[in-house]
Amino acid sequence: MNAARGFRVWMILAGAALACLVPALHAATPADPEQKPEDPELTIGKQVFNELKAKGEIIETSPLYDALMPVIEPIMQAAQPRYNHPFHVYIVHEKQPNAFATPGGNIYVVDSLLYFVKNKEQLAGTLCHEVAHTIHHDSMALLQKQRKIEAREVGAAILLGPTRAHLLAIYLLGKLHSLGYSREAESRADLTGSDICAAAGSNPWGLVWLFQDFKNATSKEIPQLLSDHPNDQNRVNALEKHFRGDPSVFGRFDSNPESATPFSVDKKSPVVFLH
Numbered sequence: 001m002n003a004a005r006g007f008r009v010w011m012i013l014a015g016a017a018l019a020c021l022v023p024a025l026h027a028a029t030p031a032d033p034e035q036k037p038e039d040p041e042l043t044i045g046k047q048v049f050n051e052l053k054a055k056g057e058i059i060e061t062s063p064l065y066d067a068l069m070p071v072i073e074p075i076m077q078a079a080q081p082r083y084n085h086p087f088h089v090y091i092v093h094e095k096q097p098n099a100f101a102t103p104g105g106n107i108y109v110v111d112s113l114l115y116f117v118k119n120k121e122q123l124a125g126t127l128c129h130e131v132a133h134t135i136h137h138d139s140m141a142l143l144q145k146q147r148k149i150e151a152r153e154v155g156a157a158i159l160l161g162p163t164r165a166h167l168l169a170i171y172l173l174g175k176l177h178s179l180g181y182s183r184e185a186e187s188r189a190d191l192t193g194s195d196i197c198a199a200a201g202s203n204p205w206g207l208v209w210l211f212q213d214f215k216n217a218t219s220k221e222i223p224q225l226l227s228d229h230p231n232d233q234n235r236v237n238a239l240e241k242h243f244r245g246d247p248s249v250f251g252r253f254d255s256n257p258e259s260a261t262p263f264s265v266d267k268k269s270p271v272v273f274l275h
Helices: 003-027 040-054 063-082 111-116 120-135 138-148 154-159 164-176 183-200 205-216 232-245
Strands: 058-061 088-092 099-101 106-110
Touching: 040 058, 040 088, 040 106, 040 138, 040 164, 063 088, 063 106, 063 111, 063 120, 063 183, 088 111, 099 120, 106 111, 106 120, 111 120, 120 138, 120 183, 120 205, 138 164, 138 183, 183 205, 183 232, 205 232
Parallel strands: 088 106
Antiparallel strands: 058 088, 099 106
């Protein structure tokens, strides 16, 4: 069995197991009655981290962090009061430009996204969007919806051996790489993300400019993270309406993309992976 097919089979089994495993995760009680159970969001977040680490995708040190941190640190500070766990950021190595946030506060930025964006505002808009998914607990809601999946192959999935949290983490990671969120969740993350950008002092028009670039790009150039889910023009319209509705917050930002701050990183930047 080749690697791609093996992964698909694994994902099918993981999905089938969720009908039983998600409720079990929330219903689990600690052995010590005085010890509180760990927040399920932290549990899932740690398992996603472990999965990415085991795959050798997490970059521990790189000059890329020097370019990323000044953009994302104000965003995490602005968003922190709205989430009950500290935010942490990691760069991961994958071919497809992407960014995703997991339960528990971890934000993952794919190195190829840093090569794709044209300016700091586009990058900030993407990151604010992903942080908004965490604030809205969209990843956990995504897992909850999977309770409807039939559990015919639960036994087979359990025989594969991972803990139930690890199984959920693998499934979630697959969904985060394949536009698993609903259109409603994506649209809400756009608007909340723009609020976070404004609070962080970053021009929220960056997300609009990114969608406009998507519209003008060829299909091969468009990253999956935000493209056409829902339709790019609908998202632009919704954001512009949101900006007009609160001029006291958004009126100070320039809508002209020529005002953007260029962003570029060296594609040959040395990296050290976390082991």
